[in-house]
Amino acid sequence: MTIIKKGSAIYHALGKKAKASVSTETGALKDQPYGFNTRFEDEPGTNPEELIAAAHASCFTMALSFALEGEGYKEGKLQTSAAVSLDKDGDGFAVSKSALTLKAQVEGIDGDEFERIAQSAKANCPISKLLNTDITLEYTLNQ
Incomplete structure (x- = not known):
């Protein structure tokens, strides 16, 4: 089975002064501004x-949720943020890291089992597999 999801981008003009936008097929993003200024100068947009x-x-949060349910856990709350690092790389740039930070509340789980399940979810979610970069995970459990 293959699932295809689509996004699109448009640039009006070229370079730093261009007006650009990005959209998703679902409409979750529709003509959302992006470009040099939103990437490197903190202008509004994405x-x-x-x-x-x-x-x-x-992706990671969904993978972890399903993995925990698959191990028999019924109740919980997962809140994840990711920080993606963009670094100078020769004449261009490269994504060098995605740092996941998780706050987890899972009834009845011990730390060792949670670590095993969380690390597996980190390694196996489709976006982790897509990224060719360092991926880290820090978490707090039941605090």
């Missing part, structure tokens, strides 16, 4: 790294 961070946080 940027590819922010979108990757949101995708990674949501």
Whole structure:
């Protein structure tokens, strides 16, 4: 089975002064501004790294939720953020890291079992597999 999801981007003009936007097929993003200024100068809008961070946080959290349920856990709350690092790489840039930070509340789980399940979810969520970069996970459990 293959699932295909689509996104699109448009640049009006070229370079730093361009007006650009990004959209998703679902409409969750529709003509959302992005470009040099939103990526490097904190102008309002989005940027590819922010979108990757949101995708990674949501993918990992979903994978962990299903993995915990598969191990028999019934109640919990998972809250994840991801910080994607963009670093100078020669003449260009490269994503060098995605740092996941998780706050987890899971009834009845011990630390060792949670660590095993969380590390597996980190390694096996589709976005983790897509990213060719260092992926870290820090978490607090039941605090």
